[in-house]
Amino acid sequence: MPATFAGQTVILAFFEACGWLHASEEEYRALRAELRGLGAILVIVSHDGLWSFRPDDDLERCVPRDDLDLAQLDALRERYRVRAGVPSFFIIDGQSILRGSRQLPADAPPSIAMLVSALSAAGRAVVTPARDFSVSRREVVLSSLLAVFAMALVNACGGTREAAPPRVSSAPGGASGTELDVTLNINGQTRQLRLEPRVSLLDALRERCGLTGTKKGCDHGQCGACTVLIDGRRVHACLTLAVMARGKITTIEGLARGEQLHPMQAAFVECDGLQCGYCTPGQIMSAVGLLREGHAKTDDEVREEMSGNICRCGAYSNIVSAIQLARGKGVPA
Numbered sequence: 001m002p003a004t005f006a007g008q009t010v011i012l013a014f015f016e017a018c019g020w021l022h023a024s025e026e027e028y029r030a031l032r033a034e035l036r037g038l039g040a041i042l043v044i045v046s047h048d049g050l051w052s053f054r055p056d057d058d059l060e061r062c063v064p065r066d067d068l069d070l071a072q073l074d075a076l077r078e079r080y081r082v083r084a085g086v087p088s089f090f091i092i093d094g095q096s097i098l099r100g101s102r103q104l105p106a107d108a109p110p111s112i113a114m115l116v117s118a119l120s121a122a123g124r125a126v127v128t129p130a131r132d133f134s135v136s137r138r139e140v141v142l143s144s145l146l147a148v149f150a151m152a153l154v155n156a157c158g159g160t161r162e163a164a165p166p167r168v169s170s171a172p173g174g175a176s177g178t179e180l181d182v183t184l185n186i187n188g189q190t191r192q193l194r195l196e197p198r199v200s201l202l203d204a205l206r207e208r209c210g211l212t213g214t215k216k217g218c219d220h221g222q223c224g225a226c227t228v229l230i231d232g233r234r235v236h237a238c239l240t241l242a243v244m245a246r247g248k249i250t251t252i253e254g255l256a257r258g259e260q261l262h263p264m265q266a267a268f269v270e271c272d273g274l275q276c277g278y279c280t281p282g283q284i285m286s287a288v289g290l291l292r293e294g295h296a297k298t299d300d301e302v303r304e305e306m307s308g309n310i311c312r313c314g315a316y317s318n319i320v321s322a323i324q325l326a327r328g329k330g331v332p333a
Contacts (some may be wrong), residue, residue, distance in 0.1 A: 187254030
């Protein structure tokens with residue numbers, strides 16, 4: 001198994017044709033929720049091509065029909081007894097173990113909604129397996145072969161992209177689990193949410209509260225795009241569980257006062273401290289926290305304290321200038 005996908009669940013689905021995959025954004029959102037709940041990548045194999053779907057990417061047809069090894073695919077279908085015309089999928093965990101399989105109704109046109117429903121049911125079975133679950137030697141060998149084949153397909157789809165780690169959806173219809181009533185103080189407002197204990201603060205802000213200014217970047221706490229303030233302290237929202245987020249949470253949406261920009265936002269605009277703008281919310285939140293901490297005075301100290309925020313466009317010098325400009329204007333107030 002390629003090291004890139006170690007620990008990554010793969011759902012390998014077999015369909016005759018995939019014309020039905022062009023669905024509404026709401027249906028795709030539900031599918032993303034299920035994949036996040038399982039921490040999985042979906043790979044769809046059909047006679048008109050190979051399709052890949054990751055929770056944070058759009059559906060893409062990465063291998064056309066002419067490039068598929070149909071003989072190998074037919075052999076795989078035969079080995080796993082995938083009947084012609086019967087949509088089926090398999091769930092393979094990061095240890096190359098077959099955790100579940102399911103057939104979809106053959107008498108109804110396949111749809112995203114049908115796939116979401118089946119994934120939800122299969123996900124519950126994976127999360128709470130039966131006590132007498134056992135795997136024969138033959139199943140282990142077959143599942144290992146399937147896993148290797150699935151990883152090769154995913155590699156063809158994703159190139160050298162790093163697979164996102166398993167994540168939990170905070171959207172309705174995610175994987176089953178106990179939900180808790182959570183009260184969050186966000187930008188001066190009290191928000192009552194019902195969340196699974198493993199939902200990150202980042203997913204809660206973006207998917208439940210609609211505060212999409214906080215960006216999902218690496219999801220490993222390494223890029224700083226998801227930086228928010230909790231009681232004025234800089235925090236990576238992707239590494240913070242929502243149920244543990246006690247205190248006053250401030251996101252980029254909570255800095256401005258109506259149409260009046262926060263001085264740090266104005267300084268970034270004045271100094272052109274942004275290019276594509278994706279990392280800018282995290283940069284600004286980290287900069288506000290840095291000034292409140294009060295221990296970064298020189299440019300070198302600012303660079304060191306801001307080193308946890310990555311700007312792939314390379315606007316670093318302007319970001320330092322913006323922070324120093326805001327400092328000169330008395331930020332924080």
